[in-house]
Amino acid sequence: MRVGILTGGGDCPGLNAVIRAAVRKGERHYGDELVGFLDAWDGVRDRRTTPLSVESMRGMLPRGGTVLGTRRGSPFETDDGVEHVKQSMSDFGLDGLIVIGGNGSLSIACRLHAEHGIPIVGVPKTIDNDIEGTDLTFGFTTAVQIATDAIDRLHTTAESHDRVMVVEVMGRHTGWIATHAGIAGGATAVLIPEIPFDISELCERLTRRHERGRFASIVVVAEGAEPAAGTLEMEEKVYDRFGHVVLGGVATRIAHAIAEQTGFETRVVQLGHVQRGGTPTAFDRVLSTRFGVAAIDAVHAQEWGKMTVLRGENIELEDLTVAVGKTRTVDMELFDGVASHFFA
Amino acid sequence: MRVGILTGGGDCPGLNAVIRAAVRKGERHYGDELVGFLDAWDGVRDRRTTPLSVESMRGMLPRGGTVLGTRRGSPFETDDGVEHVKQSMSDFGLDGLIVIGGNGSLSIACRLHAEHGIPIVGVPKTIDNDIEGTDLTFGFTTAVQIATDAIDRLHTTAESHDRVMVVEVMGRHTGWIATHAGIAGGATAVLIPEIPFDISELCERLTRRHERGRFASIVVVAEGAEPAAGTLEMEEKVYDRFGHVVLGGVATRIAHAIAEQTGFETRVVQLGHVQRGGTPTAFDRVLSTRFGVAAIDAVHAQEWGKMTVLRGENIELEDLTVAVGKTRTVDMELFDGVASHFFA
Amino acid sequence: MRVGILTGGGDCPGLNAVIRAAVRKGERHYGDELVGFLDAWDGVRDRRTTPLSVESMRGMLPRGGTVLGTRRGSPFETDDGVEHVKQSMSDFGLDGLIVIGGNGSLSIACRLHAEHGIPIVGVPKTIDNDIEGTDLTFGFTTAVQIATDAIDRLHTTAESHDRVMVVEVMGRHTGWIATHAGIAGGATAVLIPEIPFDISELCERLTRRHERGRFASIVVVAEGAEPAAGTLEMEEKVYDRFGHVVLGGVATRIAHAIAEQTGFETRVVQLGHVQRGGTPTAFDRVLSTRFGVAAIDAVHAQEWGKMTVLRGENIELEDLTVAVGKTRTVDMELFDGVASHFFA
Amino acid sequence: MRVGILTGGGDCPGLNAVIRAAVRKGERHYGDELVGFLDAWDGVRDRRTTPLSVESMRGMLPRGGTVLGTRRGSPFETDDGVEHVKQSMSDFGLDGLIVIGGNGSLSIACRLHAEHGIPIVGVPKTIDNDIEGTDLTFGFTTAVQIATDAIDRLHTTAESHDRVMVVEVMGRHTGWIATHAGIAGGATAVLIPEIPFDISELCERLTRRHERGRFASIVVVAEGAEPAAGTLEMEEKVYDRFGHVVLGGVATRIAHAIAEQTGFETRVVQLGHVQRGGTPTAFDRVLSTRFGVAAIDAVHAQEWGKMTVLRGENIELEDLTVAVGKTRTVDMELFDGVASHFFA
Structure with a gap:
């Protein structure tokens, strides 16, 4: 043939x-x-x-x-x-x-x-x-591995400087990479498109961690994560000619909100295209x-x-x-199974 | 509790x-x-x-x-x-x-x-x-990744020197690591405990490759692989006090047989404990x-x-x-699905 | 003592x-x-x-x-x-x-x-x-290795999509990381603080590459690189409360200029803190x-x-x-030795 | 031209x-x-x-x-x-x-x-x-990196099993790789061709470590390391047709001697050709x-x-x-500077 x-x-x-x-x-x-x-x-x-x-x-x-x-x-x-x-x-x-x-x-x-x-x-x-x-x-496992390797590296910086690191990973519609990399990387919190996030709840969690003496945190955010209605005013997104967000990215917005609400030193890392290339x-x-x-x-x-x-x-x-017209969202048994005990 | x-x-x-x-x-x-x-x-x-x-x-x-x-x-x-x-x-x-x-x-x-x-x-x-x-x-996926990384590295040496590299990976009873690392690493042949190997058949395959101008080959061998009855005299195994083979290892024997029967320059690498440690x-x-x-x-x-x-x-x-008393052997659909078209 | x-x-x-x-x-x-x-x-x-x-x-x-x-x-x-x-x-x-x-x-x-x-x-x-x-x-060699690994990965995306990838690496005052990672990663161009860049010259170079059939390019930019006076209007930088640039970053500006002047699909990656953490x-x-x-x-x-x-x-x-009050800038023999023949 | x-x-x-x-x-x-x-x-x-x-x-x-x-x-x-x-x-x-x-x-x-x-x-x-x-x-730095990555992995096995791991690295005439990988990998001892080793002294050192509660040790051995005259009977080396040692390798001999003299569980890993291939x-x-x-x-x-x-x-x-007719041996200032304080 x-x-x-x-x-x-x-x-x-x-x-x-x-x-x-x-x-x-x-x-x-x-x-x-x-x-x-x-x-x-x-x-x-x-x-x-x-x-x-x-x-x-x-x-x-x-x-x-x-x-x-x-x-x-x-x-x-x-x-x-x-x-x-x-x-x-x-x-x-x-x-x-x-x-x-x-x-x-x-x-x-x-x-x-x-x-x-x-x-x-x-x-x-x-x-x-x-x-x-x-x-x-x-x-998928390659993207997760790359994101996890990055998170492994960010832990040491977070701990040396007592910082919150907000890591944006790929996932416009679903939080698979965020969930797996978050579990594998030992993240403090994972924000995914499937579950609108509440920034105040997140900040309280980070504050409670600080009170327990844990000054370093990794927050993993899928690029498509969104705040629950009315909980966080997003900056208007600015797109470049290829449809990519150059301003108003969710991770940057979250990092600013964390810094404002908690006073903790906070940094953003957007892993971007590195996640989809290479062997x-x-x-x-x-x-x-x-x-x-x-x-x-x-x-x-x-x-x-x-x-x-x-x-x-x-x-x-x-x-x-x-497959047509559908999007397979994150298994909630997986997410919930770890979310409350690990992301904290 | x-x-x-x-x-x-x-x-x-x-x-x-x-x-x-x-x-x-x-x-x-x-x-x-x-x-x-x-x-x-x-x-x-x-x-x-x-x-x-x-x-x-x-x-x-x-x-x-x-x-x-x-x-x-x-x-x-x-x-x-x-x-x-x-x-x-x-x-x-x-x-x-x-x-x-x-x-x-x-x-x-x-x-x-x-x-x-x-x-x-x-x-x-x-x-x-x-x-x-x-x-x-x-x-398992960690061991396979480590073995695959090693095979990736060995390809360049095999090609620069026109050599056959025989790589022994873990697997005393089954060939899971060998099969997956062999597929992932683009091996020429994979020998597993589930299928007694015929050294002459292997050497013929390597010879045909040479005739087609492919002078470098990677042969992945599970440590428990064994020759078909009567086809290759194994040296008597010598064990150390911990039950580990120090002489008569199958990869070394195979490499010698390949060198003798084909005349191709052949080397052995035993990955050993590196496969089971680390992150x-x-x-x-x-x-x-x-x-x-x-x-x-x-x-x-x-x-x-x-x-x-x-x-x-x-x-x-x-x-x-x-699980008790059983050993899960390599899925033959997986092995056969790739063996004849990839390992060659 | x-x-x-x-x-x-x-x-x-x-x-x-x-x-x-x-x-x-x-x-x-x-x-x-x-x-x-x-x-x-x-x-x-x-x-x-x-x-x-x-x-x-x-x-x-x-x-x-x-x-x-x-x-x-x-x-x-x-x-x-x-x-x-x-x-x-x-x-x-x-x-x-x-x-x-x-x-x-x-x-x-x-x-x-x-x-x-x-x-x-x-x-x-x-x-x-x-x-x-x-x-x-x-x-330093760790940061360079991490940046080089990222560039290795970005090459395949650049080639699959015929894109220009602009990679921002650390280096506010000097271009050591950019230069070494650029050489090691086979970059098309490397922009460093030591040498004000001319965006038109860069775009011409990329265009000539395209004319020769090389549609994928990697441009490595040190975060402290600056345009030659009058050659590129920079957006006003917006800093967060920790003094980090959140808007007006040089790599984003360069990517936009490239896209505008050449019409080539262009993407930005900012490696950020990943470069300084980990083993x-x-x-x-x-x-x-x-x-x-x-x-x-x-x-x-x-x-x-x-x-x-x-x-x-x-x-x-x-x-x-x-050491006090000085900044050791990139060895121009190193940079020039490779710049004209490699970055092109 | x-x-x-x-x-x-x-x-x-x-x-x-x-x-x-x-x-x-x-x-x-x-x-x-x-x-x-x-x-x-x-x-x-x-x-x-x-x-x-x-x-x-x-x-x-x-x-x-x-x-x-x-x-x-x-x-x-x-x-x-x-x-x-x-x-x-x-x-x-x-x-x-x-x-x-x-x-x-x-x-x-x-x-x-x-x-x-x-x-x-x-x-x-x-x-x-x-x-x-x-x-x-x-x-050289590639070979050292590969050997160091392997040693990093072997540490966890050594510690989980309270073992001595003897790691043979390349270096027939000099101990550069062994010395650098030994320092970088946090080895307990490094044996190099430049300094004939005394197996009894090594075993005493390992025993003292055990007495201090350190049950896991990594011993890095250059393939060309040799015992001081009269201190350890080496098995006769058996070479294959390509001049490679297949029996009587120094690391295997050392591991046996350690096991005999100390009673500690001991394993050998020969990194071999993996050290010289790949990116x-x-x-x-x-x-x-x-x-x-x-x-x-x-x-x-x-x-x-x-x-x-x-x-x-x-x-x-x-x-x-x-360069002709000479071999650059390991810098003794480097070796001694770390040997007594690190390898122990």
């Missing part, structure tokens, strides 16, 4: 490992020819591709990012976008397409399959771990490899409209519709 | 995180008093204990090893061993005992509960990941923390004779009998 | 290693008693101390931060500050005082010795590496240990008013006056 | 960074053409080369090993070896040759220049740091880059028969004869 592959959405550690795995099993086991579209749907539209082979993917397993490049656009944004997808698959003689992407890309894949009959298999990808249908997504953890490399193998197997089983998922120890297939 | 804790068997990253979690939830939520027995069952016999508190466990989350010390003995080795356990629990006024340990310790715990009615909850622990009943054990991965810290919380919860639910396990995303309880 | 120790200024990886080394050689070789003042000069004023011993410093070698705590104040800020220092030394029966600190603390130490005859030995400390008189300061590199541990040994030796040689320095391979003593 | 480059001896982190730096400055600043000989002198003899360019070296800065491959042979081993070198340089039209190598390669380079007038510039390379004439060699530290990347720049500058200055060296903060040139 001839199989196309593309990577969409933000980059994520493990993308290259997925591609490599699909290519290795495809080429060696099935005798497939693999074609990579460059820069996600842009490459489909513009017919920009690169041949993929065991040879060309050599050494890519430990590499972060994606050799195919990635962009955020969609074929549904233009009138002839879907036609370009169909024509492109025909031009390159493709029997199937593997789409590795997040909520956005999987929704596109789902529609392309459901509405237009395009033979697509999806692979869920996000460092945020918020895709419905799979226990874990690759890239994947061993765990993510194994998960990515298994997803890549399962994806090419699914292509040969013609399991169109499905995506690879992790269930316990097994890799399975699940309908793309399961 | 008054609750005792001990750690048995080999040390493992995450032990301190389990203890800390049980202590934090126990002290803060239940108002428990926690007592740690030193050096596993030795401390139970000799009444050597240390008080455990939120305060005393501070800073222990990221620390490898165990603050309680560990030993390999068993109360069933002596006539009065069990009596000592009972008496010790009575002396310290304990309402329950949390035993964190591997196959050996969990078997002891199971018998103490089943045959002698001692109120015990188990927490499975092994870097080898070979305990039946749980998807994963803490310490746990973020993943293992979270899993350990969840196990510790679940263990103290189980004590309060009087779920005696149970152990904490991971099932998918959830922490559950399972009978200790499920 | 009875010897006091304090740590001043910002925290820095290796502080505990210096203290431990002075304590070990002091106690074991000289039979000294060591006393640590808490929170720098605050502890001297308030007579807050902790006894230091080989036993109490056990396990502290790899720990970041300082067990003594640190603050930024000075005894010269108050009328009776110096008197407090004298009286405190008398109260504790101290024969000498070891001051581990940066430019500020060493200046204080120098004046206390020169003007008030207080028997002081200094140990230079700064992650910024900008103290005159020593080849290197401990903490020191092996190099910094050795340098710190040698400085600690040399400091206690200098106390016994009554080399008051001196500080420990690294010269080539040797640890030597140098007058504190050499 | 047309300039050849080769890498000789064992692989070493930073080799690619040296090559990349020479190529970048050569191509961009001087307009040179660079040619790489493959597999050291073998490639010179067999005319096996690869073109080197800024483009081909892209991404190589953080990569361990050497893209040129390396071997241990010498042109002086065969009658026509030198003639091949001359002819090869003529065949490829080379105006100069950069030889990056250890004691062996630099001796070859020195003779080729001195006796045969071949225009050569040397770059000293060894993880062992034992080349005369330079303060440090690249690769260089930031420090080594900077040093390598500076050496590469200095080497191509030396070629253009026709400084034949010289090598690049580090002196304090500066890169300088030194006669190759300074």
Whole structure:
């Protein structure tokens, strides 16, 4: 078979490992020819591709990012976008397409399959771990490890200076990274989008800690965390041209509020893009490899409209519709199980 | 309640995180008093204990090893061993005992509960990941990460010198670490105890690689891997007084055989104890923390004779009998899924 | 002898290693008693101390931060500050005082010795590496390593998205960290306080790179870098109550200018406090240990008013006056030697 | 100019960074053409080369090993070896040759220049740091960091099990790695080739530690350490076909002797090749880059028969004869300065 592959959405550690795995099993086991579209749907539209082979993917397993490049656009944004997808698959003689992407890309894949009959298999990808249908997504443990390493380092500064350190981690819609890194890093508090926070309650908790002689605290904040209605006036957010918050970030606002309400010396650290780049953890490399193998197997089983998922120890297939339009929020049993006893 | 804790068997990253979690939830939520027995069952016999508190466990989350010390003995080795356990629990006024340990310790715990009615909850622990009943054990992803980091480093030496590097990793009975580190590290071959290896077949594979112009290879070997009957004469193993192999190690034997049969320059690296020490991965810290919380919860639910396990995303309880006398071997779907396409 | 120790200024990886080394050689070789003042000069004023011993410093070698705590104040800020220092030394029966600190603390130490005859030995400390008189300061290679690891990670994101990543590293007055991390991380450009930058020239360089097909770039910026007069209007800086820039940071300004002038997708990462916390590199541990040994030796040689320095391979003593009031700027031979050929 | 480059001896982190730096400055600043000989002198003899360019070296800065491959042979081993070198340089039209190598390669380079007038510039390379004439060699801080990370991990196992861990690190002729990693890792004892060790003295020291309640010890041993005459009967060494010790290794012998003489549980870890592979530290990347720049500058200055060296903060040139036939042993001021107070 001839199989196309593309990577969409933000980059994520493990993308290259997925591609490599699909290519290795495809080429060696099935005798497939693999074609990579460059820069996600842009490459489909513009017919920009690169041949993929065991040879060309050599050494890519430990590499972060994606050799195919990635962009955020969609074929549904233009009138002839879907036609370009169909024509492109025909031009390159493709029997199937593997789409590795997040909520956005999987929704596109789902529609392309459901509405237009395009033979697509999806692979869920996000460092945020918020895709419905799979226990874990690759890239997540890498992001958590990087954030945890940073928190480990910040502890010593917090303790030497008796400071509150407010650490902003990724997670616009969900607090998976914040929760796991907060537990792993021994944070004093973790603020997540799932639970609007009460700044006064947080400040009281920090004050009680001080009274017990614990002068250093780490507060982990997901970038999408928000105050409970009426409890903290947020500065108006200022966005740059790419939609990123440059002013009015939640961690900075929280740090100011803590400093004002408690008088404790407070500092902010925004980990930012460091969390999504670089070599994947061993765990993510194994998960990515298994997803890549399962994806090419699914292509040969013609399991169109499905995506690879992790269930316990097994890799399975699940309908793309399961993921579309949903956001998997933090397991409250996990959060509550530790929140009251650890974050304090 | 008054609750005792001990750690048995080999040390493992995450032990301190389990203890800390049980202590934090126990002290803060239940108002428990926690007592740690030193050096596993030795401390139970000799009444050597240390008080455990939120305060005393501070800073222990990221620390490898165990603050309680560990030993390999068993109360069933002596006539009065069990009596000592009972008496010790009575002396310290304990309402329950949390035993964190591997196959050996969990078997002891199971018998103490089943045959002698001692109120015990188990927490499975092994870097080898070979305990039946749980998807994963803490310490495992740390060991795999350390082995993978080492393999990443060895690739460059293998390539610069056109060498075969034979890397021995832990795993006396199962090949979990070897399989995961082999996949994550992009190994050429992985030899595991579950599948007797054929050295000639391996050498042929390495020779074919050379013919394709791939002069560098990494062969990952679990310490318990064995040749298929009659295919490779092993040197007689020489053990030191602690039961460790000092001569006749399988990786060394394999390396010699490869050098002899192929003529390729070959080197051996035995990662050894480095794999089981030091700070746990973020993943293992979270899993350990969840196990510790679940263990103290189980004590309060009087779920005696149970152990904490991971099932998918959830922490559950399972009978200790499920683990006793069994060894969970490598998932062949995982191994075969990658073996033929990746290890080559 | 009875010897006091304090740590001043910002925290820095290796502080505990210096203290431990002075304590070990002091106690074991000289039979000294060591006393640590808490929170720098605050502890001297308030007579807050902790006894230091080989036993109490056990396990502290790899720990970041300082067990003594640190603050930024000075005894010269108050009328009776110096008197407090004298009286405190008398109260504790101290024969000498070891001051581990940066430019500020060493200046204080120098004046206390020169003007008030207080028997002081200094140990230079700064992650910024900008103290005159020593080849290197401990903490510097750790900060550079952390920044380099981050840059390594950012490369893959930059390449996957064809982005310019602007990375702000520490260095208010000098560009040592930026220069070393920029060289080690393979940056496209490095902007340092020593050389006012020309944003148009930088944008042209990035544009030429794009024309050559290099769409990803890493620009490393020291936090103290400034535009050449009249070349870039800086937003007015907004400081928080602790004197930290929260708006108008140079990296954010540069990123906006790049995006505007070139149209390239551009992102900012501010590494912040992560650079100064956590375990020191092996190099910094050795340098710190040698400085600690040399400091206690200098106390016994009554080399008051001196500080420990690294010269080539040797640890030597140098007058504190050499460091006072000066800032060691980046070696232009180093910078120019690589700037034109590497940063491009 | 047309300039050849080769890498000789064992692989070493930073080799690619040296090559990349020479190529970048050569191509961009001087307009040179660079040619790489493959597999050291073998490639010179067999005319096996690869073109080197800024483009081909892209991404190589953080990569361990050497893209040129390396071997241990010498042109002086065969009658026509030198003639091949001359002819090869003529065949490829080379105006100069950069030889990056250890004691062996630099001796070859020195003779080729001195006796045969071949225009050569040397770059000293060894993880062992034992080349005369330079303060440090690249690769050394990487090896020390890897060994220190391993020792950090072994501490927790040693403490959990009350064990003596004997760690063998690289260093056949000198104890640089052992000394630095021993200091950085907080070892109890460090045994180096420069000082024949007395096993009884070591065992007494360990026993005294036990009597003081310190049951865990780390003993760092350079692979070339030897017992003082008559103090410890070594097993006869058994070498494999590549000259590596497979039996009779010093660390194993020491561990057995410790176990016998003290009765303490003792384990051995041989770090092996892991120490020389993989990505260089930031420090080594900077040093390598500076050496590469200095080497191509030396070629253009026709400084034949010289090598690049580090002196304090500066890169300088030194006669190759300074390094030939010598081994730079551990600075006894460094060793003694810490040995009696730290190793105990």
